[in-house]
Amino acid sequence: MLEAYPDNRLARIFLWGFSALAMAFLMLPTLVVVPLSFSASDLLEFPPRAYSLRWYENFFGSATWMAGLRTSLILGTLTAMVAVPLGLLACISINRLGGKTASAIQGVLLAPSIVPGILLAIGLFFVLAAQGLVGTLFGVLVGHVVLAIPVACIVLLPAVARFDWNQVQAARSLGADWARAIGGIIVPQLQISLLSATLMAFLTSLDESVISIFVASGRNSTLPKLMFLSLRDQIDPTIAAISTLWTAIVVVVVLIVTLRQKS
Amino acid sequence: MKSLPITIDSVRKTYGSYVALDDVSLDIRAGEFLTLLGPSGSGKTTLLMALAGFVRPDSGKLLLGDRDITRLAPNKRDIGIVFQNYALFPHMNVLANVEYPLALRKTPKAEARQRALDTLARVKLEGLSERNIAALSGGQRQRVALARAIVFEPRVMLMDEPLSALDRNLRETMQYEIRRLHDDLGITTIYVTHDQREALTMSDRVAVMNSGRIQQIDTPQRIYDRPSTRFVAQFMGEANILAPGSVRTIDGGDASHETLMIRAESFHLDARLAGPDAVALEGMLRAKAFRGENWLLTLAPDGGQEVLVCIPSALAGGCAELATGQRVTVFASAAKAHAIPGAIA
Numbered sequence: 001m002l003e004a005y006p007d008n009r010l011a012r013i014f015l016w017g018f019s020a021l022a023m024a025f026l027m028l029p030t031l032v033v034v035p036l037s038f039s040a041s042d043l044l045e046f047p048p049r050a051y052s053l054r055w056y057e058n059f060f061g062s063a064t065w066m067a068g069l070r071t072s073l074i075l076g077t078l079t080a081m082v083a084v085p086l087g088l089l090a091c092i093s094i095n096r097l098g099g100k101t102a103s104a105i106q107g108v109l110l111a112p113s114i115v116p117g118i119l120l121a122i123g124l125f126f127v128l129a130a131q132g133l134v135g136t137l138f139g140v141l142v143g144h145v146v147l148a149i150p151v152a153c154i155v156l157l158p159a160v161a162r163f164d165w166n167q168v169q170a171a172r173s174l175g176a177d178w179a180r181a182i183g184g185i186i187v188p189q190l191q192i193s194l195l196s197a198t199l200m201a202f203l204t205s206l207d208e209s210v211i212s213i214f215v216a217s218g219r220n221s222t223l224p225k226l227m228f229l230s231l232r233d234q235i236d237p238t239i240a241a242i243s244t245l246w247t248a249i250v251v252v253v254v255l256i257v258t259l260r261q262k263s
Numbered sequence: 264m265k266s267l268p269i270t271i272d273s274v275r276k277t278y279g280s281y282v283a284l285d286d287v288s289l290d291i292r293a294g295e296f297l298t299l300l301g302p303s304g305s306g307k308t309t310l311l312m313a314l315a316g317f318v319r320p321d322s323g324k325l326l327l328g329d330r331d332i333t334r335l336a337p338n339k340r341d342i343g344i345v346f347q348n349y350a351l352f353p354h355m356n357v358l359a360n361v362e363y364p365l366a367l368r369k370t371p372k373a374e375a376r377q378r379a380l381d382t383l384a385r386v387k388l389e390g391l392s393e394r395n396i397a398a399l400s401g402g403q404r405q406r407v408a409l410a411r412a413i414v415f416e417p418r419v420m421l422m423d424e425p426l427s428a429l430d431r432n433l434r435e436t437m438q439y440e441i442r443r444l445h446d447d448l449g450i451t452t453i454y455v456t457h458d459q460r461e462a463l464t465m466s467d468r469v470a471v472m473n474s475g476r477i478q479q480i481d482t483p484q485r486i487y488d489r490p491s492t493r494f495v496a497q498f499m500g501e502a503n504i505l506a507p508g509s510v511r512t513i514d515g516g517d518a519s520h521e522t523l524m525i526r527a528e529s530f531h532l533d534a535r536l537a538g539p540d541a542v543a544l545e546g547m548l549r550a551k552a553f554r555g556e557n558w559l560l561t562l563a564p565d566g567g568q569e570v571l572v573c574i575p576s577a578l579a580g581g582c583a584e585l586a587t588g589q590r591v592t593v594f595a596s597a598a599k600a601h602a603i604p605g606a607i608a
Contacts, residue, residue, distance in 0.1 A: 166350035169317055172337040173344040174364035174411065188354045 030247055037240035044237055055241040065226065065242070071216070072206055072223040075137070079144040079205035080198045086145070087152030087197060088190075091160040092182070106153075113150035120146070121214040128215060135217035143211035148201035155200055159193035160186075192261050199257050203250065266451045267328040267418045268293040269314065274323030276309055283309040285475035286323070291453060296445050298454045300462040301472035302498070307455045310472070311421050314453065316340050327419065338367075343412030343450075345422040349404045351396045357383070357407050358392040364415040382414040383407075385444070402433045409441070413448060420445075420452045426461065438465050459499050463487060471495045489601055490524060496603060501527035501571050509567045510542045510600065521602040527573035528557070529599035532581060537594035545592040546570060548585055558582040562591060 032046060037055055039048030059065050090109055094102045112120055124143045125134060133139040163186060171181040187194065209224035216225055223246075227239055269291040276284040284306050291297050299307035312318040314325060316337030325333045332340055352360055358379055365375035383392055386406040391399070399407065405425060412420060422441070426434045442465050445452050456462055462469045463483040470480040471494075479491045490496035493504055505523045513534065519542075530544075531537045546562035549569060558579050560572040572593050574582055585591060 164348065164350065166346045166348055167352060169315070169337070170344065170346055170350035170411075171352075171363070172317075173315055173340070173342060174415065175338050175341075175367040177336070177338050180367065185352060 030243075033240040033243040033247075036237055037244040039237050039240070042236060044235055044240065055237040056245075058236075058238050059241050059245075062238075065223075065238070067219055068221055068223040068226040071137070071220055075140060075144060075222060076202045076205040078141050079148050080201040082141070083145045083148035083201040084152050084156075084194060084197050087149050087156055087201075088160075088182075088187075088194065090149070091153055091156045092186070094157065095160045096165075106157075109153055110150040112146050113154075117147075117208075117210040121211045124211060125214045134215055135220065137216075137220045140212055140216045140220060140222065143215055144205040144208055147208060147211070148204045151200045151204050152197040155197040156190070156193055159190050163189065195257055195260070199253065202253075206246075206250075265418065266294045266449055268295075269419060269451060269453070270324070270326035271310070271314075272324040272326065274310070274313060274320045274325065276306075276313065276318060276320050282475045284313070284320070287475070287477055288323075289470060289477060289480065291451060293451055294449045296442065296452045296454065296465060296467045298456060298462040298466040298469045299472055300456060300459060300469050300498075302457055304474075305472040306475040307457075307472045308423060309475075311423055311453060311455050314419075315342060315344055315421055341415070341417050341419075343415070343417035343420045345405075345408045345412050345420070345425045347424045347427060349408040349425075351404055351407055351411070353396045355396070356392070357388065357394050357396065357399070360396065360407055361392075361410045361414050364411065368415060379410075379414055382410045385413075385447075386410045386440075401429055402437065405429065405437060409444065413444070413450070418451065420450050422452065422454045424456055425454075427456075427458075434461070441465065463499075471498060473498075487526075488599075490603065493522075493524075493603055496524045496601075501573060503527065503570045504568075504603070505544070505570070506567065509564060510544050513541050513543055513594075519600065519602060521604070523600045524603050525595050525600050527559070527571040528575070529595045530572040530574070530593040531578070531595065532574060532591075532593060533578075534592075534594045536578065538596045540597040541594040542597055542600050543592055543594050544570060545590060548587050548589050548591045550587060551582065551585060553583075560585070560591070560593075562593065 035048055036044055036046055038051045038053065039045060040050035040052035040054065041048060090105075094106050094109075097105070121143070124139075124146070128134045128136075128139040128142070133142075167185050167189075168181045171185045172178075176184065207224065208222070209228055212222040212225040213228060216222055221229075223242065227242060230236075230239060269289075271287055271289040271291075273286045273288050274284050275282075275286050287306070287310060299310060301307045309318055313320050316332070316335060320333060323333070324331060327340070327342075352363065355363065358376070361379040361382055362375050365378060370378070380389075380392060383389060386409050388403065388406050388410065391403065394403075396404065396407070408425070425441070426437050429437060438461060441454075454462075454465060463486070466483055468480060469483055469486045471478045471486060473494050479486060479495045481489070481491075486495065487499050490499060490502070496502040496504065503525050505525060507520050507522060510519060510523055510525070525542075525544075534541055534543070544562070544564060546564035546567070549561040549563045551561070552559045553576075555576070557576055558574045560574065560582070562570045562572055564570060570593075
C-alpha cells in the first residue's frame, strides 16, 4: 500500500526549495531597504559600511515628512470610513437586484480597479478642477474612495451573497426599518468581512501615489507623493527609513487583523 | 388581543411573462386559521410575501381590517411571520431574539424581558432563554421563531411552510401546538404548506392554489369530499376520476352522466357496507399491495383508466385471497361519488 504513495523525499525538497526561492524573490526587494535605512552614509549603499539611526531622526524631525504621514493616515482612515459603508450598500443592492442590471452596476463599480491609475488620475483632475477642488484633502479623498470601493466590494460581495436574506425580512416584519435591519442584523454578522474590507480600503489609500501626485498639493501631500518627489529631487536613505517603517506598520496591521479573524 | 380580517382583492403579480398571482381574491375572517395549499410554483408563497410586504402586487388591493396595506412598508404592518428556515438571528441568544421586536417598539427593558420570558414559556422553552441559536435543535428553533413572531402581539400571523424542515413525529406535535397557540391567541393566521394532510389537520378553511389562482376555498372536509375541480380532487389524495358511464348502479343502470370523483378509500368489497344506493365498478385486478393499515388494489375496468381501491385492513377479509387477473367488483355509497362539474375524465 505504501508503494502506491512513495515518500518522495527528493520531490519534497524540491518543492520546499522552490517555495523558499519564490518567497525570497518576492520579499528581498522589500527587505533590502531595511539595512539601507540604518546606514550612516549619505548615499543609498548596500551593504552599509556603518550603522546609525540618523535617517529615522531626519524623518521624524522633518515637518514636511510628518505632515505627509499625518495626511496619509487621515486619508486612509477617511477612505475606509466612506468606502466600506458605500461598498456594503452597493453589494446589498447588487445582491438584491440580481440579473443583468446588477451585473452592469457591478461592472461599473469595479471599473476603477481595472482602468489604469494614470487615466483615472487625469480624469479626476479635470473633474475636480471644474469644481475648484484640486489640491484639497477632499479631492484626494474622492479619488481614493473611488479606488477603494471596488476593493471593498470584492471582499464584501461574496459575504453578502452568503448572507441569509430571510433574516433581514424577519427583522423588517418584526418592525425594523432598513437602517436598523442593516445595522442590527447584517453588520454584526459580517463583522469579519467588514474588518477585512476596512483594512483593504485603508491600505489602498495608504499605498496610492498617482492620484495624490495629480491632485494633492502642499500640506495635503501624502507620504507616497512626498517619497516620489524626494526620489526625483535627491536620493538619501530617509526614503529607506520611511519604507522600513511603512512595511512594519502594514505587517503589524495585517497581522492584528488576521489574528483577530482566526480567534 | 384584537385580531383583524384580511381582504385580498384581485391581486395580480407577474414576473416578466410569468404570472405568479392571477387576480387572486380572498377574504379571511378575523381569528380564522386559513391554509394556502398548493404545489411549488402555485403562487402561495408569493401571496404570503405580498401580505408581508416583500412582494408588491402589480394591481389589486390588500386590506387589514379596513386599512389598505398594499403599499405599506413591511415594518409598519404589525404582522408576525414564521419563515421556512426560521430566520433566527444567530448573533443573538434566544432571549434577545424574542426581545428584538419589543426593543424596536421601545418597550421598557423590564417589561420586554418579562413578556419575552412569558412567551418563551408559552412555547415551552422555559430555561433556554440564554442559549445560543446554534445550540438549539430544529424543533426548539421552530419554537423560538414562533415566540418571536407572537411576542409583539401582531394582529395577523403568516407562516411559510414552518414545519417542512422537521421530522415526521415532531411535525405532528408542532401541528397540534401551532393550532393550540392559534386558538389561545385567537390571531388571524395564514399558513402556507404543500402538505395536504397538514392543511386538512390544522385549518378552519383551506384555499387550494394552482398556477397563480385559487382553485377552491372551503372547509377541509368539503375540500376533500367535494372538490370543485379535477386538480383539487387529485391534489388532496388518491382520487379516481371516472368518465360518465363507467360506474353503474347496483341494478346495472348508468350511475351518472357526469364525471365522477370517488376516493380510493370510499370503495368496499362488500356491497352491504356501501348501503342500498351503492354504485358499482367492475374490473380486472391488476395489482394488490399490503400497506399495513390498508390494502391498495389496482383495478382495470374494461376500456377505462385504472382505478385505485383502498380497503382498510380491518375490513379487508378476503383481500389476501384475491389473485391478480381475477375480476373484482367494488362498491361505493352514492354519497361518496362526487360529480365534478365541467371535468372530463
